[in-house]
Every structure is written in C-alpha cells, then in structure tokens.
Amino acid sequence: MITGERMAAVDENAAALGVPRKQLMESSGHAVARAVREVAESGASVAIVAGRGNNGGDAFVAARFLDEYSVTTILLGRAERIGTEIARENWAALQRADYETREIADSSEVDLPAADVIVDAMLGTGISGDLREPAATAAAAINAADATVVSVDVPSGFDADGGDHADNGVEADRVVTFHETKPGLDDLEAEVMVADIGIPAAAERFVGPGDVSLARPDGREGRPNVIGGGPYTGAPALAAQAALRAGAELSFVAAPDSVAGEIQGYSEDLIVQPYDSGVLTPDVADDLLETAERYDNVVVIGPGLGTADETLEATRQFLSAYTGRAVVDADALAVVPEIETDATLVCTPNRGELARMGGPDTDDLAAAADEIEAFAADLGHVVLAKGANDVITDGERTRISRSGTVGMTVGGTGDTLAGIVAALLEHAGPLEAAAAGAHVNGLAGERLAEREEYGFLASDMLAALPAVLWGGSDE
Numbered sequence: 187m188i189t190g191e192r193m194a195a196v197d198e199n200a201a202a203l204g205v206p207r208k209q210l211m212e213s214s215g216h217a218v219a220r221a222v223r224e225v226a227e228s229g230a231s232v233a234i235v236a237g238r239g240n241n242g243g244d245a246f247v248a249a250r251f252l253d254e255y256s257v258t259t260i261l262l263g264r265a266e267r268i269g270t271e272i273a274r275e276n277w278a279a280l281q282r283a284d285y286e287t288r289e290i291a292d293s294s295e296v297d298l299p300a301a302d303v304i305v306d307a308m309l310g311t312g313i314s315g316d317l318r319e320p321a322a323t324a325a326a327a328i329n330a331a332d333a334t335v336v337s338v339d340v341p342s343g344f345d346a347d348g349g350d351h352a353d354n355g356v357e358a359d360r361v362v363t364f365h366e367t368k369p370g371l372d373d374l375e376a377e378v379m380v381a382d383i384g385i386p387a388a389a390e391r392f393v394g395p396g397d398v399s400l401a402r403p404d405g406r407e408g409r410p411n412v413i414g415g416g417p418y419t420g421a422p423a424l425a426a427q428a429a430l431r432a433g434a435e436l437s438f439v440a441a442p443d444s445v446a447g448e449i450q451g452y453s454e455d456l457i458v459q460p461y462d463s464g465v466l467t468p469d470v471a472d473d474l475l476e477t478a479e480r481y482d483n484v485v486v487i488g489p490g491l492g493t494a495d496e497t498l499e500a501t502r503q504f505l506s507a508y509t510g511r512a513v514v515d516a517d518a519l520a521v522v523p524e525i526e527t528d529a530t531l532v533c534t535p536n537r538g539e540l541a542r543m544g545g546p547d548t549d550d551l552a553a554a555a556d557e558i559e560a561f562a563a564d565l566g567h568v569v570l571a572k573g574a575n576d577v578i579t580d581g582e583r584t585r586i587s588r589s590g591t592v593g594m595t596v597g598g599t600g601d602t603l604a605g606i607v608a609a610l611l612e613h614a615g616p617l618e619a620a621a622a623g624a625h626v627n628g629l630a631g632e633r634l635a636e637r638e639e640y641g642f643l644a645s646d647m648l649a650a651l652p653a654v655l656w657g658g659s660d661e
C-alpha cells in the first residue's frame with residue numbers, strides 16, 4: 187500500500203538511483219497495454235483519453251504497444267500545454283510515427299469515438315479536487331459508453347492519498363496501478379492489477395531526495411520550543427538554530443535562568459525564555475507543559491538537560507502528560523521506555539542511548555534494522571537510531587539514511603539533527619520528518635567535507651542546511 191505523495195517520493199528516489207522517470211513511464215505504458223490486451227478481442231477498437239500530465243504520458247507509451255488494434259489517442263487540451271517533458275516527448279513520438287491522435291480544446295469538443303475498450307488516462311496521482319472540465323465531461327462520456335474501461339494508475343477522480351473517489355470520477359472496469367496498490371483502491375468495484383514498473387526496492391528502503399521533497403517546508407512555518415540546557419548550553423543553542431535553518435519561523439529555548447543568558451549569547455535569532463530554577467524541575471515542567479499544549483508547537487526535549495534525578499523526574503512527568511509532538515534526544519531518552527504517553531515522539535538515540543533504552547547493542551545499526559524496527563514497535567514511537575547509517579522506523583516501516591560523513595563524529599551533530607527534525611515535524615509526519623531530517627543533517631556534513639574531510643564543527647553545519655533542504659548555495 188502506498189499513497190500518491192509517497193509514490194512521487196519513491197519516483198524521485200528511483201531517478202536519483204539511476205532509473206529515470208521516462209524509463210518508469212515506459213514500463214507503466216507497457217503494463218497498461220498488457221491490461222488492454224487482456225480485455226480486447228483481436229481487431230478491437232481502443233480509445234485512449236489522456237490528460238496533460240504523466241498519467242496521460244503513460245497512455246501515450248501504451249499506444250505504441252497496441253499496434254494490433256485500431257487505437258485513437260485523444261488529448262484533453264492542447265499539446266503545447268502538456269505538463270511534463272516525458273509526456274511531451276511521448277506525445278511527439280506518436281505524432282512523428284503517424285499514430286491516430288486528436289486534441290480536445292474544451293468540453294464542447296468532447297466526442298468519444300465508438301470503442302470496445304477505453305483507456306482512462308486523464309488523471310492519476312496528480313489530481314487535486316473533483317474533476318474539472320474538460321475531464322468532467324469526458325468522464326461522463328466514458329461512464330456512459332458501452333466499452334470496457336481500463337484506468338491508468340487510478341480511475342480519474344480517485345485521490346491516491348485520501349482514498350476517496352470524486353462523485354464525477356470514472357467508473358473503471360479495470361485499474362492498472364503501479365508499484366503498489368493505493369489506499370482505498372481495492373474498495374472500488376474495479377478489478378485492480380498492480381504492475382511492477384522496475385522501481386528498485388532501494389528507492390523505498392534508502393532515504394533519498396524524494397523523502398526530502400516530501401518533508402521540506404514550503405515557506406517558513408512552525409515555532410519549535412527546545413527544552414534544554416542546565417549543565418550544558420551549546421546543545422540547546424545548536425538545536426534551536428538548526429530548527430530555524432530547517433524552516434522554522436521562530437525558535438524558542440526554555441532554559442534555567444542561570445544559563446539562559448549564555449544560550450542567548452550564542453545567537454540573537456533565538457528566543458530564550460529563562461525559568462526560575464537551576465535545573466528542570468517537576469514544577470517548571472508543569473509550566474512548560476501548559477505552554478506547549480497551548481501553542482501546539484513541536485518540542486525538543488533533552489539537549490544539554492543533564493541527568494539530575496529531579497530533571498529526569500520532570501522529563502518523565504512532562505512526556506507522560508504531553509499530547510503534542512516532540513523530539514526526544516540525549517539524556518531525556520532514558521525515560522521514554524518507562525512511560526505511557528499520547529504524545530507523538532521521535533526518539534533520536536545514538537548507539538549507546540539505543541542500547542540503554544533496551545534496543546539492540548551494536549555498532550552496525552543498519553544490519554540490526556529489523557531489531558530496531560521491533561524495538562520501535564514495542565516502544566510505540568518513531569526511532570531515529572543515529573550511526574554511520576541511520577535507521578529510521580515507526581515499528582512498521584523502516585528506512586535507512588546513508589548520508590553523512592566520518593567528520594560528523596564531532597560533538598553537536600546530534601543537536602543539529604534534533605532541531606532539523608523538530609522543524610520538519612511541524613508539518614510532516616513523524617517518520618517522514620525523521621527520515622528527511624537524518625538525511626539532510628548528513629548531506630550538510632557531506633557538503634562541508636567537500637572542503638575539508640575533518641575539522642568542521644556542528645555549528646558550521648547550520649549554514650549548510652538551507653542549501654541541502656532547498657537547493658541553492660550556502661556560500
């Protein structure tokens with residue numbers, strides 16, 4: 187089962203692994219042709235109704251595999267407004283190879299030829315909202331036709347993220363969906379066939395650019411609050427700054443008044459809010475909990491907190507009562523296996539912290555991915571286990587991030603990671619935020635290592651983050 191937006195991420199990851207979208211489109215189109223052949227008698231007439239996106243592109247490919255039939259390909263819209271390069275190229279090939287094609291400018295021109303089989307390639311996972319014209323009129327004509335309807339990827343009008351189908355959507359007899367079925371597809375009347383289109387398993391297993399695109403903030407959003415500091419002051423400052431560099435609008439630090447000034451001193455960009463105590467105590471935790479619940483910000487709890495008994499008790503109390511989203515790092519991790527909570531937690535243990543939490547005790551986290559997945563399932567939260575390769579899992583789905591470089595084994599890179607995950611968690615799911623966060627943190631380190639393999643600081647990574655999240659230069 188895979189959603190449309192996750193499919194786009196996997197698609198982008200496949201391209202980064204060397205399997206470009208055009209090759210996927212060729213496989214998709216071939217799969218559609220095979221499905222048509224299963225329902226078309228020899229000599230049958232086939233009408234392809236294509237949209238201007240890659241769903242249509244798949245059908246332009248299919249037309250080339252259906253020479254034994256009389257095929258007409260109808261494009262809803264003008265050819266020059268085909269939305270993607272690979273769909274345009276496949277349309278152009280049909281023109282040059284003298285295939286039977288028609289362009290429909292608007293709904294008044296919708297007039298489907300009589301056909302034994304209709305291929306519905308108007309809309310796939312790129313749909314937004316109920317069918318607009320001319321797709322709406324075309325869908326009605328398809329539904330009224332006396333033909334077998336084969337839909338490409340999903341019936342046009344079906345939402346591959348939410349699983350519901352537009353009232354004016356196409357009623358397909360068959361659906362050829364790619365790679366994995368989509369949520370809700372099997373509830374439709376249609377017969378669903380899943381076509382393998384050659385996406386390497388690595389495109390799902392390993393975090394890639396598609397996962398970063400999926401979790402990247404569009405614009406500045408979120409106001410994470412770092413609950414940290416006490417004995418240490420660098421960690422909360424790094425985490426809070428990383429959150430800003432990863433797209434947060436504001437970044438708060440709640441810290442003991444004894445160190446608040448020092449933390450503020452690291453960066454004027456932070457909003458440091460001192461509390462009247464030398465360390466995090468249960469009373470202070472109560473106040474911070476009330477604030478966190480009121481503002482519904484993502485919390486980062488742990489950086490630099492220290493391990494005083496009353497601090498651990500305060501952390502236990504905060505996380506047990508909290509119902510929002512939090513990144514739990516460093517010394518705060520110890521309490522997570524001891525508590526029940528309704529909060530959505532992303533735990534970011536390093537190898538030692540993972541073992542102390544009850545997870546596998548090993549240097550090669552990727553080799554222990556299944557055990558870490560089982561540990562996360564038991565823990566009930568997302569675990570981002572940090573190592574040479576990071577293992578990110580919600581107990582059901584597991585990803586490996588291979589980004590990063592040996593120079594990152596310097597103090598503070600775990601703090602920047604926690605801040606990045608917090609910024610992404612403001613708008614992305616916990617697994618998605620953790621996977622993209624781990625990956626982006628590693629890419630920032632790689633970018634610095636291009637200049638010098640060692641010797642860079644965690645604080646140097648802050649300036650490299652925007653470039654790896656949004657592309658562009660950090661110079």
Ligand SMILES: NC(=O)C1=CN([C@@H]2O[C@H](COP(=O)(O)OP(=O)(O)OC[C@H]3O[C@@H](n4cnc5c(N)ncnc54)[C@H](O)[C@@H]3O)[C@@H](O)[C@H]2O)[C@H](O)CC1
Pocket residue numbers: 193194196197210211214237238239240241242243244269270308309310311312313314315316317318319321338339340364383
């Ligand atoms: N992800 C993969 O691995 C592969 C996907 N393939 C095919 O690509 C489509 C998704 O293509 P995309 O270009 O993103 O969008 P669509 O073609 O689905 O539709 C976009 C198209 O439709 C217009 N549009 C959007 N909403 C509406 C609406 N409500 N009413 C009318 N028109 C609408 C929009 O303006 C665009 O023009 C996927 O389904 C697969 O079929 C690859 O080819 C194979 C690998």
Ligand SMILES: [K+]
Pocket residue numbers: 241306307308309310337338339340341342
């Ligand atoms: K379709």
